[in-house]
Amino acid sequence: MSLSEREQRVLRDLERQLHEEDPDLAETIQHPERHLARVSPRKVGLGIALVLVGLVVVISGVVLGHGNGLVSILVGVTGFGLAVAGVALIVRRPPTLNDARGGAAKARAGRSTFMERQSERWERRRYDER
Known part of the structure; x- marks a missing residue:
């Protein structure tokens, strides 16, 4: 089922507004393969080592438990x-560009969010059609 002309126009407006509001998110949505999190072998190795040391310490605690x-x-x-x-450490995702810059949401803390504005626009359009 194809979209009506009005629906296509609304989608184009939403896409344009997304590019204006958060270009990093728009880029990630358009090209997800470029933004896949890379797993660091060093972090995986360190995580496995911590798990093994933790298990050894737990077993040591059980063995020492007879006295105290x-x-x-x-x-x-x-x-x-x-x-x-x-x-x-193993499952934590690496920081993204937005995390490093403090995040786009923190920069717009006092303003309404993108989704809130879209919801308001949707409601206005819905009532204007009636």
Whole structure:
């Protein structure tokens, strides 16, 4: 089913406005293959190492648990924290251009968002047609 002339015009207006408001997002949408996050082998290796060290610490906490229960719990929690930090390091996405510049949303903090303006425009058009 094809779009009506009016719908095509609205889509062109939305696309133009998106390019004006957030050119980085528009570029990412048009060419997603250029903006795929690259996984750093160094971070993956460090994450795996942290997970393994965390597991060793947890096992050590279990072994040490025979003498003192509190020490065992603290060592186990520390090992679990190291393992979680390792997994977080592996799955965390690298920062994007917007993250490095502080983000476009922070720059427009006092103004209404793009989606709010689009919603308002949509409502106005809907009532104008009636």
